[in-house]
Amino acid sequence: MKTIFAKSVPGRKGVWPEEPEGQITDFIPENLLRENLPALPEQSELDVVRHFTLLSRRNFGVDSNFYPLGSCTMKYNPKFMEDIANLSGFTDLHPLVPQLRGAGHYTQGALEVLYETEKLLCEITGMDAFTLQPLAGAHGELTGVMLMAAYHNYKGNKKTKIIVPDSAHGTNPASAAIAGYEVVSIESRDGIIDPQALKDALDDEVAGLMMTCPNTLGLFERHLREIVELVHSVDGLLYYDGANLNAILGKMRVGDVGFDVVHLNLHKTFGTPHGGGGPGSGPVGVNKKLEPFLPISRVVKLEDGQFFLDYDYPFSIGYIAPFYGNFGVILKAYAYILRLGREGLIRVSENAVLAANYLRKKLEDYLHIPYNRTCAHAMHEFVASAVKQAQKGVRALDIAKALLDKGHHAPTIYFPLIVKECLMIEPTETESKETLDQFVDDLIEILKIAEENPEAIQEAPVNTPVKRLDEVKAAREMILKEQDM
Amino acid sequence: MPYIPHTHGQQQEMLSTIGVASIDDLFTDIAPELRPKSFDLPEGRSEMQVRSHLEKLAAKNNTNLTTFLGAGFYDHYIPSAIKAILSRSEFYTAYTPYQPEASQGTLQAIFEYQTAMCRLMDMDYANASLYDGGTAIYEAIMMAVRATKRKKIIVSECLSPIYRCMLDCYTTNLHLDLVTVPHKQGLTDIQALMDQIDEHTAAVVVQNPNFFGCINDFTSLFAKARENGALSIISVYALMQSVLKTPGQMGADIAVAEGQSLGLPLSFGGPYLGIMTCKGKLIRQMPGRIVGKTVDKDGREGYVLTLQAREQHIRRQKATSNICSNQSLCALQSLVYVSLLGPEGLKRTAHACIELAHYAAQKLTSINGITILNDQPFANEFTIRLPVSAYAIIDKLVPQGYVPGFPLGRYYQGMENCLLIACTEKRTKQDIGILVELMRGALE
Structure with missing residues (x-):
């Protein structure tokens, strides 16, 4: 499809406000102005609406396709949340209004949303305090690691390393490194953390351990209690990556079991849409040990029931975001939690785990399921491997592409790195049994064709707007924008 | 329960397929001593009740100021067509475009966004977005530190104090030498900034218009930085960039902006949009997603995420940044805005x-x-x-x-x-x- 730049017609009128009288040079000298107008699209309103409507039809989304992308929790995004985030009482609110002395009075509704959301997240996770400022999951990780650093600095601990299991999301080691730590990777055993490997890596310079539980294989970390004790024994801190929180809602609270800091992904667990790559929201919860270091501002409730923004926290790490987080996303998550309530949230994890185990059982005769004896059951997702198929030349990538042809988004592939030809499947609680069965039928059919006629699968996809794309060429030629006219 | 489709009968069928008697049996790996000490949340409410509650809270905010x-x-002002396009759930219910054949809509939109931002700024390359204008400055500084292998960063006090607070926070443990050059009656003190540039300088950071509203031409400052092997970073007002002298014209190496002015509501501080653009030589230091054009097996044009060897899911602790989710939908919003207005x-x-x-x-x-x-x-x-x-x-x-x-x-x-x-x-x-x-x- 042509780009909107290629469709541009010089002189065509889009949304043009009235032309003001006079010239810009009446106000600003020419040497401070740009020489030519930017070569942006010149299109009518209809042209623009049609272009983007047609583009949208070249996308899979949860509303149109089953989207079992592992560790991404692509559940249904309830529509009323969109309406709520579009209320003008929220969208038209300038973030600096509450910072004007006395004007916090004019944003009480918004501050209440923040305050109440923090309280709800504390109860859901068992943590003592939350900041909603981090703007995405990885941003939450960075915030969390900075809080750990602040704690150790305050105590005068000389800590230089953070331990990350080899099954972790790439953001974990990246966040630790960006916060100034050396990253120590430990090898998993049977797909979960090996306490002995942890012991070997532990010393007084370890600031903490970053952990995802259930981990990216969908396995519950069965040595959790021992791990917590080991890390705490060197005054290390336990970081919980909330990417997989959907598995344990109401079944375990990370604060209760000894985690010191946690980030959540509101765009995964709490039903806010992912937007094709964001905006997300990555609130961070801490226990009492780390609370003094939380970013400013913090929302405080006064005795008279009024809310205000408090910047007076001398040990705070400071400003992690310009304001109070991705407020529009936080609003949706708040509405989601209120809508589901206690029972509803428990049913989320139960049905997410039910769906994953159901799929795993239905597929276990067709795909290799590694580490299936480590735990009694999978949690909200599981990992399958196409090692058998790969011997015949059909790789995980090929299976993923063939699924697209059947109208399903592919699972996460080649992650976690510790499983060869990996397909990581997360069905979520919102998909019906009919959808799950259809996925199973389609996947089994693909695997059968893979045996008989591997070339057919290697050709996939053929029903998508484009066929398999040449990624090597993209990286080599680096055409990263439309060429200038 | 809301949004869970299974009937009781279906749940039983699924459980019996798995070979367990109850859902509780699926959670036996979580030992009893790990179970919640409390889960004291309010009972669920109907959609109508939640909406009514939120409408009341919205009404407590005074937006008639x-x-x-x-x-x-x-x-x-935000034209209505933006909301219409952004409401297409094929865009907003998609994930990061890991499967390009099923994500051409998002990918082409990002490619067009990258093009639009390069043209607005007169720069060579743009990424697919960062969180906001402040984190964009931080990422720009880290690009400069990596590219120059130097540690001194010269920051004008006329850079937004909100962003300077963020920089202080982000660089706490990084052993950088952050030098702030005071403003002069609200003016960016170009001479004082120049005087600070030396052989240790990784970057000089300015804002246009500056926080007090003043417009400058930083061409001479950026030339001085270049002569000393330092990079020039400029943070601009995205919408005003349609008329003001561009970062490219001034010779900036990295130009960033808060993109909120391009069709995004104020929304009490977010979601916003971090725009990042750079000169060609810096592309491999760029953080975040980047979309490139390529062809499919049949030679048809298409788009993919590219240069991923910079990113965390490949390079882990050696990545240029830890960013994963960005502000993709906000980037689309700004693209629609600049396309509608032209x-x-x-x-x-x-x-x-x-x-x-x-x-x-x-x-x-x-x-x-x-x-x-x-x-x-x-x-x-x-x-x-x-x-x-x-x-x-x-x-x-x-x-x-x-x-x-x-x-x-x-x-x-x-x-x-x-x-x-x-x-x-x-x-x-x-x-x-x-x-x-x-x-x-x-x-x-």
Whole structure:
């Protein structure tokens, strides 16, 4: 499809406000102005609406396709949340209004949303305090690691390393490194953390351990209690990556079991849409040990029931975001939690785990399921491997592409790195049994064709707007924008 | 339960397929001593009840204030077509485009966004977005540190104090040498910035228009940086970039912006959009997603995420950044905005804001005791000095429904009497007339 730049017609009128009288040079000298107008699209309103409507039809989304992308929790995004985030009482609110002395009075509704959301997240996770400022999951990780650093600095601990299991999301080691730590990777055993490997890596310079539980294989970390004790024994801190929180809602609270800091992904667990790559929201919860270091501002409730923004926290790490987080996303998550309530949230994890185990059982005769004896059951997702198929030349990538042809988004592939030809499947609680069965039928059919006629699968996809794309060429030629006219 | 489709019968079928008697049996790996000590949450409510609750909270916010607040975040008009397009759930319910054949819509939109941002800034490359304008400056600094292998960062005090607070936070443990060059009566002190540049300097960071509203041409400063092997980083006002001299023209190496002014609502601080663009040689230091054009097996054009060897999911702790989710939908929003307005529409919008701001400045300075902070040209935002504390004026005007501007004393010592005033095309000469009268009254 042509780009909107290629469709541009010089002189065509889009949304043009009235032309003001006079010239810009009446106000600003020419040497401070740009020489030519930017070569942006010149299109009518209809042209623009049609272009983007047609583009949208070249996308899979949860509303149109089953989207079992592992560790991404692509559940249904309830529509009323969109309406709520579009209320003008929220969208038209300038973030600096509450910072004007006395004007916090004019944003009480918004501050209440923040305050109440923090309280709800504390109860859901068992943590003592939350900041909603981090703007995405990885941003939450960075915030969390900075809080750990602040704690150790305050105590005068000389800590230089953070331990990350080899099954972790790439953001974990990246966040630790960006916060100034050396990253120590430990090898998993049977797909979960090996306490002995942890012991070997532990010393007084370890600031903490970053952990995802259930981990990216969908396995519950069965040595959790021992791990917590080991890390705490060197005054290390336990970081919980909330990417997989959907598995344990109401079944375990990370604060209760000894985690010191946690980030959540509101765009995964709490039903806010992912937007094709964001905006997300990555609130961070801490226990009492780390609370003094939380970013400013913090929302405080006064005795008279009024809310205000408090910047007076001398040990705070400071400003992690310009304001109070991705407020529009936080609003949706708040509405989601209120809508589901206690029972509803428990049913989320139960049905997410039910769906994953159901799929795993239905597929276990067709795909290799590694580490299936480590735990009694999978949690909200599981990992399958196409090692058998790969011997015949059909790789995980090929299976993923063939699924697209059947109208399903592919699972996460080649992650976690510790499983060869990996397909990581997360069905979520919102998909019906009919959808799950259809996925199973389609996947089994693909695997059968893979045996008989591997070339057919290697050709996939053929029903998508484009066929398999040449990624090597993209990286080599680096055409990263439309060429200038 | 809401949003869970299984009937009781189906659940039983699924359980028996798995070979367990109950859902509880699926959670036996979580030992009893690990179970929640409490889960004391409110009972669920109907959609109607939740909506009604949120509508009441929304109504507690006063959005009928006529505001002249800007300070980097602006109340511009948002055409209806944007919401219509952004409501396409094929866009908003998709994930990061890991499967390109099923994500051409998102990928082509990002490619077009990258093109639009490069053209707006006159730069070579753009990424698919960062979280906001502040994190974009931080990422730009880290690019410079990696590219130059130096540690000194020279920052103008005229860079948004909000962003400078963020930089302080992010660089706490990184052993960088962050040097802040004071402003001179609201002016960016170009000479003092130049004097700081030396062989240890990784980057010099400025803002245009600066936080006080003043416009500069930084060509000579950037040339000095280049001569010393340092990079030039500029943070700009995205919408105003449609008329102001571009970062590319000035010779900047990295140009960033808060993209909120391009069709995003103020929304109490987010979601916003971090725009990042750079010169060609820096592309491999760029953080975040980047989309490239390629062809499929049949030679048809298509788009993919590219240069992924920079990113965390490949390089882990050696990645250029930890960013994964960005602000993709907000980037799309800004692309739709610039496409709807086009170059002429953007220029007219900027022009209308500039004209109103100059009208406001003229009217306000006709009040006895109010002066403009300096003579430097400005666009749609300017600073006035009052004979009294800016807070005193705000305290009087806000209850009357007018937010006259941002009190600079909040972040700058000695500027307690200064007020930063922004005009957008949504304000009118009548609004300004009332503001002037209220201000006159407040000063009497």
